Amino acid sequence: MVAREGKICSFCATPGSRDLQLVGGLGAQVCETCIDDFHALLHDPEKRAASKGAFPWEAMSDAEVLATLPQIMASAEQNNAFAHEWVDLLRERNISWAEIGRTLGVSRQAAWERFARKGGDKSETA
Template sequence: MAITRAGRICSFCGTPGGPGTDLPLIGGLGAQVCGVCIDDFHATIHDEEALAAARGSFPWDTMTDAEVLATLPQILASAEQNVGFAQEWVDLLRERNVSWAEIGRTLGVSRQAVWERFARKSGDKGASA
């Protein structure tokens, strides 16, 4: 199974990127970041005044209600992307013949609980321990 960046969004700005777009994405373990966000973070980290301002408050502290509302769909899209990543990682583990029991132990749940959460979506109906 190949885990790709196709159809992904930047976990920070929500912009679609990856193959077939002009916006490369890098990252892993669920988070993807675009070059624009990397450049913005780099500029902030290397500007003492901007860094001090960033450390002083959270972005939502200065956002209007309309801006917070506009950001909500991006947050949900990023969360849905992470759920998809979790599914892909479980599928990868199952392809490597890692048992449902081991995946469940890693997640702190029972074999049955992890199977119910992930097997039906992946098509893996194997109940192997």
Template structure:
């Protein structure tokens, strides 16, 4: 089942909680704080001009970039887990491994090898 439980904000890395609501779809999750921050930038011409063309890592020290790497990996792992949940959802709907593979541009076997859960859906047919 696809769930937001245990997810983190894909932008700031904060875990969702009762106090920090996450909103999202297609793997990315965003907290209300990041939405508010983004809204402030989008609706303030000066802040928008300041942010335009600037990437966070351009002003970060090496130590800050290194410290951010675990958040980047957590977000990537979250998206990988979401892809697995999505494939599980498709399999529950009796979508074949062949169709999943075709959609991903890989063979049925490659899709199965990547997404079949150990102890879960091991069927190679359907």
């Protein structure tokens, strides 16, 4: 597993570090603890049956839901940063803004406005 310092677990929001390894791809990062927990859940019929049904937040108090909101936002911001990294990769491969926009279902201009780095790639036609 690779250390993902500066990233958080997409499930529990624990920051990755040298001591806490994260793995993942396409934006999701998962810590070893969450992997172990999900593995145990998937391979224990009783735990698996108990996990079906209500979503965890349905049993949470308003205070618990409010306390979780910053973690949700941090995960969303992390995923947005991953999207920027993927667009940067595509631009490095000379994929046009038109193609990126078409893939995202938006115009070339909308893709450029969302993903162009300030002071960096300003080409609208490349």
